[in-house]
Amino acid sequence: MCALQSVRAQREYFVSTLAGGTAEKYESLLDYLLSWDILNWEEYEHVTVLGQPLAKLVRELLDIIACKGEKGCGLFLKALHKIDEEPHDEGLQKQTPKEFSESKYLQSERPRVIRIIHQHIDDILHFLLEKDYVSKFEVDMIKLPVFSPAQKARRLLDLLRVKGNDSARCLLAFIQQLEQGIPQVPYACLRYQKKLKTTISAQSQFLSTYDGTENICLENIYTNSILEISKSTKMSDNIQDSQNPLDLTDIFNADGLINKNADTVLILGDAGSGKSTLLQKIHHLWAEGNAFHKFAFIFPFSCRRLGCVVKPVSLMSLLFEYCCWPDQLQEEIFQFILANPNQVLLTFDGFDEFKFAFTDDKKHCSPTDLNSIDSIVFNLLQGNLMKDSIKVLTSRPDAVTAIMRTYIQKEIHLKGFSEEGIELFMKKHHTNPDTSRTIIDCVKANSSLHGLCHIPVFCWIVSKCHEELIRSSCSHLQTITDTYVLALQHFLRHASPTENITENVLEKKKPSINHLGKLALNGLCHGLYVFSHDQVVEAQLNKEDLSLGFLVPSKNFSTHGTLSSQHYEFLHITFQCLFAALYIAMSDDVEVCSLKYLFRWSRIPKQNSSSGILSFMCAQPFLQKANKKIFKRIKVQNLQITANFVSGLFSERLYNLLVKSWQSQKLSRKQDTIKKCLSKAIHKHFKSIPPAVQGEIKSMHAMPEFIWLIKCINEMQNVQLSRKAVKNLNVDHLKLTYCRIGPAECTALANVLKHLKNPTGLQLDDNSIGDIGLEQLIPCLHICKALYLRNNSITDKGICKLLDQALHWENFQKIALFNNQLTDECMDSFAQLLRHKQNFLALRLGNNFITGVGAQRLAEGLRENQSIQYLGLWGNKVGDVGSQAIAEALQHNRSLIWLSLEENQLNDDDVTLLAEALKKNSSLKVLKLSNNLIGKNGVSALTNTLQHNATVKSIWLKGTNLTPEEMQIYTVSDHRLLLQ
Structure with missing residues (x-):
């Protein structure tokens, strides 16, 4: 039987089927007939008259279909079959086909469009109303309660047909967002989302330089750093593709999950590695609508600022008071946030600067009850509050405890710049190509400085002080302390531009350095990184001290209001540690005997409490009564940076500068004490090495603290001390895996290990050495008989430099380089090695x-x-x-x-x-x-x-x-x- 005969023969069956229930089946049939152009709009309107009996409309439709001939009847039967099938939609095309206008495309995809939008019809109507594509009256007519959601969707499409292509294009854009998983915010929350995005965009648009003297557009200056999934969470042979490095969007994907039930992403990086800037980039991309669309709201927080919150808070007050306050409908917006936690991202920058120790003892689950700020934050991280919302936490590695790691979903390490990143950073900071090229050449000519510049804060210092660097050809910069003292002198001269360039600015600015140093040290001892105006005054800092540019208005507090409400912070935590080190070196109030606490090998850090915040400025009694214990109160990660600077200040070159500048009575004794402390600490570690098991070689597995001591020794740049440090190291194999060794640490290791007497195996698996670090290691590898460099992001460029030198190393017999980024390009160098080294x-x-x-x-x-x-x-x-x-x-x-x-x-x-x-x-x-x-x-x-x-x-x-x-x-x- 042909289709036309079938339609005529089964007419009564079709009437009873289509008119026997609700109108949904009939209207769905019309959707297909309209989309396939079986019905024109005049015919469609004729069979959809409101108030007419459904059976009458079906009979009129069958009359029209019978007039369409065999093809029309065939498509009618096909449409009947389609409405009884389970729909399998693949979504709309991302772009409207060229042969269709937007309005025509909406009609051709009508059944699919209705299935997509009927559950979001209220949001769509509000969206179109905001865009002025529909009127308030039209919205009210569509939203009449007599219509089902699907009927409302049909009436909207019927309305947009006469509105033209612009309105259709707007609806298609909304549908694309739905299909991409972009959350649709209720109309009540749209205004707040817009305000939040505007606020965050303004806050993140410019990157403030560390000295606060200029604002640079983030888009123009941002340079990608290396991101790596934590090596400890990866299977040994199942690593991320090294040739496809992570980008910001990978932070939120499913790769490298530690705990699927947790929802906190941890981003770890050393001081100055660019953690805050990375978060700023995420915030800006979201606020501008360029990425991270799955989040309806992002709430950024600074742990520095949260550490200053004294009054009890609730989750609601935390989100609104300390981020962005809704102008209206606060309760309705908050309820949406609670009901849709998967659409919310909370970021906490600088957890290592949060003065409270993490604990999971106190449970708090109420979003409205008041509690202390630490309890609210810790319960957010645990998932007791806002479960399924994503939390991103940045921190230095040492601040994250084992207990806290049980609540971490994913761990990512921020490794700083690659070699290409260093060059790109310099080019972005200096638009004059001649200047940028000169700086890059200068940095590359000094291998130690090149090793430091993978850390963004060092790149900034080098960029800031480029004139001094070029003038001196970078020859005197060998250590971290050298670089920071260069920055110190640069700022001091900048504050007094009329002074002679050869004048000793450290001597002239001694009072200011003393004031800043006292503030810095006492802040570290009490876990303070933000200082109120009253605290600055109590520390005897004056306008001249502030004008130097080291203590700047805090970015985490509003700069508006009275002077007494102003808050200050050092340019960076490393500068606070530098000034603390300067005070330790220059002040006779710091006893020589207290220096041994800087280099304690084994020490359990004590968490700072908030009890000393209000009266922490009793500096003189504090130093006199508790001098020997002051360093015990500093967080480990800050104490180690401070100890590095103290060691560097007593290097021969800088020690002579200190003597000329300050004539402290205790400088000489302090220098001798530091040498003794470092030597004693490193030897104590060697003595802890257990004897070799019978039949096995004697090996030592060093801990990260060992690397810190080696860095301190390197900062002193004392050959005799370096020799003495490894004099009694009698091992066949030195294991330094998972020690967070980067290029800067490689420089320190090489300067010390090159004094080893006997050939030793060196195992450096699972670190962040890279090509730059590998180059730094070369001075010590002549004594190395075996070198293990698994998982270290090494490329052909780096390994070829090493192999060129290895041809001349008599002791060198083994190398392991699996899980790196080596290609065919370096195989000629390996072949050359095998030809020339017949002991390999x-x-x-x-x-x-x-x-x-x-x-x-x-x-x-x-x-x-x-x-x-x-x-x-x-x-x-x-x-x-x-x-x-x-x-x-x-x-x-x-x-x-x-x-x-x-x-x-x-x-x-x-x-x-x-x-x-x-x-x-x-x-x-x-x-x-x-x-x-x-x-x-x-x-x-x-x-x-x-x-x-x-x-x-x-x-x-x-x-x-x-x-x-x-x-x-x-x-x-x-x-x-x-x-x-």
């Missing part, structure tokens, strides 16, 4: 990006080397070409005993070539070929080879394409085939 024993290059081309180059060196015993190339893409080259090299090599080619896309033909090579090789004992594309033919070839080779002890073949029966047969045939 082990090369491990697993999980890199080496293809057959690189394997060919490496095989050329392997062919000519007769000492290497271990070669690891697992997890690369060696393939056919590479395996063939390695097979040929095996026929000539007589030293290799262990070879790994697992996960390299090898097939049966590749394995057959390797099997043939083994017939001519008499040294290889272990061959690892698991997780390739090996089938029966490849395993058969290996089985045949084993009948003629007694040297091979095992061939690893897990993850083959064999059936269980075949695996059993081959396992029985030769026990050396490890198939399971």
